[in-house]
Amino acid sequence: MQVSVSRCADYNQDMVDQAVHAAMTHIGGMERFVRPGQKVLLKVNALTMKLPEEAVTTHPAVIMAVAAEVKKAGGIPLVGDSSGGMAAGQAPTKKTFEVAGIAGAAEVAGAELVNFDMAGAAAVPAEGPIPILHLARPVLEADVVISLPKLKTHSVTILTGAVKNMFGCVPGHRKAEYHRMAPRVKDFARVLVDVYEATRPALTIMDGIVGMEGSGPSAGNPRELGLILAAPDGVALDAVVAHIAGIAPFKVHTTRIAHQRGVGMGDLSKIEVLGERLENLKLRDFDLPSNLMFEVMPGFLVSGVLGMLRARPVIAEDACAGCRFCVDSCPVKAMEMSEKIPVIDYNRCISCLCCQELCPRKAVQMKQIHPLGRVLAGIVSHSKEKKRRRYLK
Ligand code: SF4
Numbered sequence: 001m002q003v004s005v006s007r008c009a010d011y012n013q014d015m016v017d018q019a020v021h022a023a024m025t026h027i028g029g030m031e032r033f034v035r036p037g038q039k040v041l042l043k044v045n046a047l048t049m050k051l052p053e054e055a056v057t058t059h060p061a062v063i064m065a066v067a068a069e070v071k072k073a074g075g076i077p078l079v080g081d082s083s084g085g086m087a088a089g090q091a092p093t094k095k096t097f098e099v100a101g102i103a104g105a106a107e108v109a110g111a112e113l114v115n116f117d118m119a120g121a122a123a124v125p126a127e128g129p130i131p132i133l134h135l136a137r138p139v140l141e142a143d144v145v146i147s148l149p150k151l152k153t154h155s156v157t158i159l160t161g162a163v164k165n166m167f168g169c170v171p172g173h174r175k176a177e178y179h180r181m182a183p184r185v186k187d188f189a190r191v192l193v194d195v196y197e198a199t200r201p202a203l204t205i206m207d208g209i210v211g212m213e214g215s216g217p218s219a220g221n222p223r224e225l226g227l228i229l230a231a232p233d234g235v236a237l238d239a240v241v242a243h244i245a246g247i248a249p250f251k252v253h254t255t256r257i258a259h260q261r262g263v264g265m266g267d268l269s270k271i272e273v274l275g276e277r278l279e280n281l282k283l284r285d286f287d288l289p290s291n292l293m294f295e296v297m298p299g300f301l302v303s304g305v306l307g308m309l310r311a312r313p314v315i316a317e318d319a320c321a322g323c324r325f326c327v328d329s330c331p332v333k334a335m336e337m338s339e340k341i342p343v344i345d346y347n348r349c350i351s352c353l354c355c356q357e358l359c360p361r362k363a364v365q366m367k368q369i370h371p372l373g374r375v376l377a378g379i380v381s382h383s384k385e386k387k388r389r390r391y392l393k
């Protein structure tokens with residue numbers, strides 16, 4: 001199994017074109033995946049209404065570079081996704097396409113823009129906790145699917161990469177419904193693997209030029225990484241990304257589950273990295289989500305007393321604009337407006353972090369609400385700071 005890596009310092013279009021071409025050349029060129037006349041769906045990350053420089057969505061320059069490669073191979077590119085959350089009862093995909101520069105990129109590239117919320121869905125059987133999934137028809141009907149994820153952390157799934165990116169093939173409100181139907185992280189990861197398997201992209205090209213660290217996938221901090229990664233196997237690509245971020249690949253539930261089920265290769269020792277030496281890519285200071293320790297602990301500890309110490313979403317009143325986007329998007333209706341600020345019913349909350357993921361103001365923050373947890377968080381943040389200073393020396 002091969003994963004190709006190329007360097008790209010910034011989003012200058014010529015540089016991105018060259019980096020995408022170089023990454024593709026290592027794995028046989030776009031012609032290996034696309035034949036003349038085929039409809040090629042580029043599944044971008046249009047998570048929410050953020051500008052390209054906020055590092056939440058796939059950058060327009062990467063979309064244009066991949067669309068150009070597809071056209072050179074004789075394919076017909078389409079660009080599509082379904083955003084997260086609900087505003088006034090509708091997923092804000094159209095607005096996200098505009099704000100994130102995705103609509104503009106598709107227009108310049110001469111690619112049809114497809115809003116999955118408006119394009120119909122088809123039922124697909126699955127192995128995991130949701131036996132029938134409804135997925136966007138344009139994805140299932142495309143001749144070739146190419147996934148274009150952004151390299152980011154994820155406060156629930158640790159990383160959001162090739163496998164997680166395909167969750168946007170679930171149109172509109174069904175995404176929240178699937179969160180509600182699979183509230184446990186491991187069950188939700190099984191759903192993500194099911195969606196990835198059903199949509200099975202022939203190729204994944206990841207935008208890791210500026211990624212996101214910390215409280216991803218939207219409330220973290222942009223991090224310059226200067227990387228484009230490409231692979232036919234998205235699970236292998238996610239394993240390489242985990243290694244780069246300093247995480248053992250099988251600690252990422254989607255990678256482990258996909259590997260165990262034979263959906264892809266998550267074993268780093270069986271993955272050949274082309275274009276760069278893997279040991280030169282590993283970051284020692286990549287900031288991971290605050291809840292990470294709970295994901296790597298044995299299950300009996302997490303479900304026991306230590307589980308109470310898990311950080312919870314808390315609304316920062318000074319940052320909140322009272323837009324109620326989070327309230328309308330919460331899958332279990334654990335939020336309601338009180339005056340102009342949302343309040344959270346922690347007895348109902350399933351910690352899906354959709355509210356944090358979708359808040360336009362970074363007003364949903366992960367905090368310890370248990371007194372013992374606050375003490376623990378203080379110790380962890382002190383040792384993190386000591387570690388950071390050591391790296392700066
Ligand atoms: S927390 Fe964010 S999404 Fe929720 S009401 Fe405030 S600004 Fe809007």
Ligand code: SF4
Pocket residue numbers: 313329330331332333334335344348349350351352353354355356
């Ligand atoms: S309050 Fe936030 S984290 Fe809790 S269930 Fe609702 S959206 Fe998910």
